Amino acid sequence: MASNPDRRRDGRVDGRRPPPAGATPASVPPRTVLEQLTAGARRSARITHTEHLPPRAGRHADWPSRIRPEVIDAVADAGIGRPWEHQARTAERALRGESVVVATGTASGKSLAYAVPVLSALLDGAERPGGRGATALYLSPTKALAADQRRALAELAAPLGTAVRPAVYDGDTPPEEREWVRQYANYVLTNPDMLHRGILPGHARWSSFLRALRYVVVDECHTYRGVFGSHVAHVLRRLRRVAARYGAEPTFLLASATVADPGRAASRLTGVPVTEVTDDASPRGELVFALWEPPLTELRGERGAPVRRTATAETAELLTDLAVGGVRTVAFVRSRRAAELIAVLAQDRLAEVDRSLPGRVAAYRGGYLPEERRALERALHSGDLLGLAATTALELGVDVSGLDAVLLAGYPGTRASLWQQAGRAGRRGQGALAVLVARDDPLDTYLVHHPDALFRKPVETTVLDPDNPYVLAPHLCAAAAELPLTEGDLALFSPAAAELIPQLQQRRLLRRRGAAWYWTSRRRAADLTDIRGQGGRPVQVVEEGTGRLLGTVDAAAAHTTVHEGAVHLHQGRTYVVRHLELAEAEGGPVALVEQASPPWTTMARDTTAITVLETETEVPWGAARLAFGSVEVTNQVVSYLRRKLVTGEVLGETRLDLPPRTLRTRAVWWTLTEDQLDAAGVTPEVLGGALHAAEHASIGMLPLFATCDRWDIGGVSVPLHPDTLLPTVFVYDGHPGGAGFAERAFHTAREWLTATREAIDACECESGCPSCIQSPKCGNGNDPLHKRGAVRVLTELLRGSGGQ
Incomplete structure (x- = not known):
């Protein structure tokens, strides 16, 4: 690590010492933090542009009169007096049975906007004699977000007693808990994968829940784009079809980061008309957003090209400095490997300053075991962690309130994600710092020298294509396996559905009997497709000597990341892949690794x-x-x-x-x-x-x-x-x-x-x-x-x- 004139051996920057684990550090103005990071000509030259977004005052409204007073009291007990205008408008539309998408900034209270009408409906249903009462289904793109929302909802609904029974139902839910969730929970939190593979194929066991389904909440709906979004669009159409079988027509409540034309995108995703609420009335603290270009080095790379210092190394150094200064920070990275590398580099550098600090920085990424993810989330909430190098799993709404700064190691791909990640910092109206550290590639280089492309252009429109035949065909099969498919059902999915049915019959996946098509294979129809488009079953990464499961790698990435001889990082440890078995054995494909420390990486x-x-x-x-x-x-x-x-x-x-x-x-x-x-x-x-x-x-x-x-x-x-x-x-x-x-x-x-x-x-x-x-x-x-x-x-x- 390059020397820093502000660093002292006692673990302080400019006289500041990191707060003890679990303590809440004093907030520092973001301009001051940036000045500390750029002290000296060597560092200041790396800033190509600084954008200052001024603070904004909030605009209050009143909750709609039809919201139950007990719910309003519970919200007040949580420290929230009156809602922001966009929260009240969203709740009003939800109460009218109008599907609505709220697309406002990060930390603008979108969760409360849909939670209040849902809780009110659950309370109404609990008082009706007989039956289960009203139910609600919550969908998130990640398990971490669903678990986080479950905690927040349970705290908010605690004064309402047993009238609200939230429960997570995903791949991590123990088998003994699943039956209770099916029979008694009235607010089920899950993800599209579990809805596709678990709930819809077994809808008969969910009949009482589906019969009473009043609301479907689709959180972070801007993430459902491309092929994944097209798959989720058909999963939601299958949900509507099965719910109708039990007499339910749920209202959809969607939450999104700021995107262009959110109502149209949400309608394309759900297949129903959706009203949009986009005027953000929440207050916002000052945001200082810096564009940062790492310097050129003396090294020469391929074809003699100059080598710029990597965004990974630069971000690790910045994360180190911020942790030493007690500035709670998340560094968002583009890959699992980069998350591990940044955490390791920061830990090594922190050990030179204070031996107590390395344990307060960690990596967070997909592929970890459930208990590892939960432990990291708890440590971040408690303040035990000062810094985290994370993939986008933490971008998606997980409550990381209390952060002072966000580092973005490379442009995240869209302006919507850029603002979503930057918005993770800022403690209840206080200021925040965001730094985009450019990778050495054409787009990042262009952006740090053309700031108007980031700060003066609107965010993108969500792109998805439900008519894609490669996406549509397996969902027609899955729908037929759930309930026989009729002519009237085809329009629900796509105009292209009628053209695909004869092809599915020729492939002997569907068979017509009377006026309907039936799934006749012994295979589970839901297994025909992986809705995340990952190309098959994940590859298990197993330590050869012990048989210990370290994690998983997506099938599509296996050939390039866990081939024989590949260097693999996990939780700061380095492994070398000794054997990759791609054959579909009972346990699925596996990569056998052993711990090693080679002085090279592989590509x-x-x-x-x-x-x-x-x-x-x-x-x-x-x-x-x-x-x-x-x-x-x-x-x-x-x-x-x-x-x-x-x-x-x-x-x-x-x-x-x-x-x-x-x-x-x-x-x-x-x-x-x-x-x-x-x-x-x-x-x-x-x-x-x-x-x-x-x-x-x-x-x-x-x-x-x-x-x-x-x-x-x-x-x-x-x-x-x-x-x-x-x-x-x-x-x-x-x-x-x-x-x-x-x-x-x-x-x-x-x-x-x-x-x-x-x-x-x-x-x-x-x-x-x-x-x-x-x-x-x-x-x-x-x-x-x-x-x-x-x-x-x-x-x-x-x-x-x-x-x-």
Whole structure:
């Protein structure tokens, strides 16, 4: 760690000492915290822009008169006198049976807005003689959020006695508790996965709950985008269909981060008309938002490109400084590996300051065992933890009140997520600091030097496609297994449903009897699809010597992250994968690891080929062509590189024998003619590198124009593609059937590719670097690449588009 002139050996920064575990530290103005972080010319030069969002006063209203007085008293007992205007408007619409989405800022009280009408309805139902009374179902994208909401609801509803019986029902719920939940709980908190695999297939056991279903709460609904969102849309349609079987027509109450057109997105998700409430009336403390670019180092990377200090190392250093100063902080990271690395680096540096401090910083990510997650959540609530390096699992509404600062290790992919993460800090109207630490890639570099793209543009529209046949087909099968599927049901799911039914009959998945279609297979229909699009059962990571289960890795990531020889991090410990067993044994696929400390990391290399299946739309850009349609992508991991931990120097390459994977999806692509290449001065020797560089940069920039990040999409560039017979660049959705991102790219191609050209051209490097054309996920080791060729190719392409 670089020296810090403000650090003292007694564990203080500028005379401050971290508070004892469990204590609440005094709040420090965010400007002061930022000044401490940037003390000295070396640090201050890393700030490219500082945005000051002033505090905002709140606007109160009264609860609707139909809310039960006992509920209003319980809210008052919790320290809340009158609601904010948007909370009262949301409750009023809910009481009228009107589905509504409240899309306001982080910590604006969205949970209370839907909890109050739900509690009032449960109280009304509890007083009616006979039957179970009214029930409510709560859906969240993560288990952690559902558990957190259960705690908060139980505290709020405590004065109401047994009239409100909340319970979590998910994969972590012990079998002995599940029967009680089905029979007696009237507020069930779960996730779409459990609804899809557990509740809907066994709806007969849930009949009393479903018969009384009054409200369905869909929390953090902006996260349901792409293929995952399309799956959840059909799970909700199946829920509506099964509830109707028992005579219920629930009202949907949705909560979202600030997104564009939330009412339309919520209607597409639920299939019912949804009113939006977007005027945020809650107070807000001052937010100081800094854009931070790590410095260049003296090292040289691939092709001699300058190496910028990593966002991981920079964030770990900032987290260390903030923890030493007693500033409670969450660092949001883009990957599980980065969460582990930042926590380890911060712990090592904190040990140099005070031996009591390393234990007060930890990592939090998916793949941990349930008891590990719960322990970390408790430690964060209690104040035992000063710093946490977390994946987006903590972005989604988990109550981390009491934070003073948020670090974002890289742009999170969308402006909606950026503001959601930044809003995690700020203690009840007090100020907060947010710092976006740029990764060395085209998009992050562009954003820290173009702050208007973050602070002056509206947030994105949520993209999902329920008509995707790869998504729709398995849900039609699941619906038929729940209740025989009739002609009248098809319109509920999609206009495309009628076209898919004959195909499902030909595959002998459905059989028609009379006026309905039945599921006839012995398999569970819900097992036909993984709604999170992770490509199969998770791979269990098991310690070879002891048989201890360390965690899991998503199936889609297994080939690149837990192949034989891969270095795997878990809870600060380093392991090496000795064997990857992908065969579907009874226990599922497994990666056997042993603890080790190699002085290198590993990076998988792969090959990708793409075939055009159907061109749906094509437009001329002068002599060039821009197209959108269906493609088949074949990918195979063929080897891995060993790289030195500090410098990234390649130590060697090892071949792998893994099976290829095939993906049918949607893509946008563009072609150029030989005359255009001549006009651009791009020779055959340069062409491959120019197209490859343009592909990388365009993938990096697409998240500005579609609700995705670069890991949702892929690309291929070919000097002569067999289907187009021309030089071609493809950008495709990384999910079966497509996720809507490539289609969005097609419709915004002029703006998207113009920004791509500008980002490459503005980079100060000589021949290409991670800030412009090198990609962290390139399976070809970023070779070949030609920076100036990419600029000339894109310039010629855009000339025909009318973009100049």
